[in-house]
Amino acid sequence: MPTPATYRRRRVTALLVILVVVVAGLYGALTLLAPVKSVAASVAAPAIPATAAPAVTWPGYGASAVGAVGFPAATAASGRTDAVPMASISKVVTALVVLGAKPLKAGEAGPGITMTAADVALYSHYLALNGDVVTVRAGYTFSELDLLKLALIKSANNYAGSLANWAFGSTDAFAAAATAWLAKNGLTGIHVVEPTGIDPRNVGTASDLVKLGELALQNPVIAPIVASTTGDAPNVGGFANTNNLLGKDGVDGIKTGTLDGWGANLLFSSDHRVGGTTVTIVGVVLGGRDHATIDADIRTLIGTVLAGFHPVTLAEKGQAFGSYATAWGDTAKLVAAKKVATVVWGATSVAPQVTARPVATAARGATVGTVSFTIGGTTLSTPLELSRRIDDPGWGWRLGHPQVVFGGV
Template sequence: MPLSRRQIYRRRRTVFFGGFLVVLGVVIYGVSTGVATLPAAAASLTEPAPLTQPAAAPAWPGFGSGAIGAVGFDGVLAASGGTGPVPIASITKTVTALVILEAKPLAAGEAGPTVRFTDADVDIYYDTIAENGSSAPVVAGMELTEREALEAMLLPSANNYAESLAIWAYGSVDSYLAAASTWIAAHGLTGTTIVDTSGLSPDSVSTPADLVEIGKLVRAAPALAEIVSMKTAVLPTIGTVSNTNKLLGDFGVDGIKTGTTDEAGACLLFSADVTVGNKTVTLVGVMLGGETHPELNQAVSALIESAKAGFHEVELTTAGTSIGSYSTAWGQSAHAVTATDASALVWSDTPITTRAQAQPMRVGSTGAEVGTLDFVVGTRTITVPLVLRGALTDPGAGWRFSHPGELF
């Protein structure tokens, strides 16, 4: 039986709407797959193996005690002999100078305010001579700049200038000693006790570890670092004064302070700039309890050379080193590589470990930062960015249309 007009209309409408729904479904599916978030590819990482270096072998003498450190390195790197407080003789004057600068700051190259000397300073001078302490001349009415007065104190190790400058800065020796005690506590120098300005008293004591820190503080004070590196100075009225540190200029030595008393023996707090690879290392060390200064200087020279050999400039990585790779669900691949070279100055057998992390990636262009590679060198961390080598691009509509399982 022929279909009625109504039946034909209904059939056509069914076919039309069925086709429309199919087309609509295809469009919706295509749009949905086209805008769906791509699956992220996790990085497969291969961290560099830990790096090891030979242990240092510092050359220590068979006498006294000592310690050595370096600017930029925490604490003491190596030590020998006793670790407790001992008399430090005129090394005490480094504390005197540092505490004076707390009250009377002095910048690099600056002369500073005028110090006027009186009859009281002349009395201090004669008292110093009576004590058989090291001294430099002073005349009532004489004027020196702060820098010149510090040169008179530190180069020839003049006890009378240590006392006169402390009184000039703080009003009295007692006030100075109170300030010194506060300063010592503020810097965590728990093994250090200062009872005079010059170190003539055997009760002015410190530990090798504390003295290394005091030496670093002197090197960090530009004016003092300049002064302790001087072999001689020409001062008004006084004339030429010579530094008691006879190692200056040898083995990279550029400071800091000698000391000698019966109780302390021959002592030297020293700093030395040495070259390791293409870097300069500032060593700061102390040796206490020598019989004579020539013997002590020979021992310090050997220590400096052996300590220099204990540093290593280590190549950590070079730019472009592959640390990981990405493989996408649509068949593309790329590498996570180091963005820069990196090296580290390492003391002795300080362990070097690595820690890599990289974020999951969907798409990214060559050079995009994707993570970091950390080198842990003792207590320091050196971070190198990781970047993409090779682009990760959208796979396109065809793959999206045919891989709904990966998209939804």
């Protein structure tokens, strides 16, 4: 018969077995249910070399400037920096100021404007000054769009004057409105006293005239007019654009200017496809000997500016920008969700930045971060996705790693 000591030993043994079972069960439950610690990504921002600065070929006279819409790095100038005679480039100011007061929508002709004896007197006035004119008679009726075409395509001084007088009542009132408009648009380097440019006091800096050209291209009424090689109007018939560069080297605007005692001017725009992107170059050359001279120099200028544009692929779809590696052996890459490409000009540097959140488990294709590229004042980006699934480590690994309970892995 067992002794009391034997019973005590049996009870202790049973209690120890129960304790072991409870501890084992608790350990198993804790290790199987405890969350695994998130792991941080190892990221790698790519090195994108800067493109080379182009050598721009400038005319060796007067004043010149160039820019490209949306590419501030392409802005440059050469020659005189003071305000010089604009000549008929003034008519771009006139058109924008008139449309500010008498707006048209694209495709609209606008109100009818009947010519009077005052308009006939303008014809005589500008003819006496050796300015470009087109015949007018009292009773002729034109639309606002007709007068804009005559001013911008044919460069008719008398019709530019008639347009300004119709909109503002007098030359002085137009000049005041133009001064206010120029100040509002930050074009402090441009000054006008009348609407045609025949007065040499109508002056502008080359840099501000490039800005003026960009504003003209943004206007849905003016842009198609200045791109037209010909125009027509009632009582006048057809007429050719004074800009002989239209259609050459992508040129689609903007306005010629010629002034005795100063020379030839051209405010131009030129469109080109670079890497799937349309690049619009806007520039001006002022004070050339004649239009044949500045036209040739502008074609050279456009070519050297265009040579400075480069398509750049910043990220290919599926390109890796980092990786995850878990303690239980799962690995996955951070890959770009889409291709990121752009066009840069000149010695433009690209600053990439990779951000990624820590993950514990995640599905393949889950968005876990971003790669962004800053170019000048523009930022382009694409999400980063997991290249493969990161799974839970499973019961076998968990049971062999008790530190998972304490957040160690």
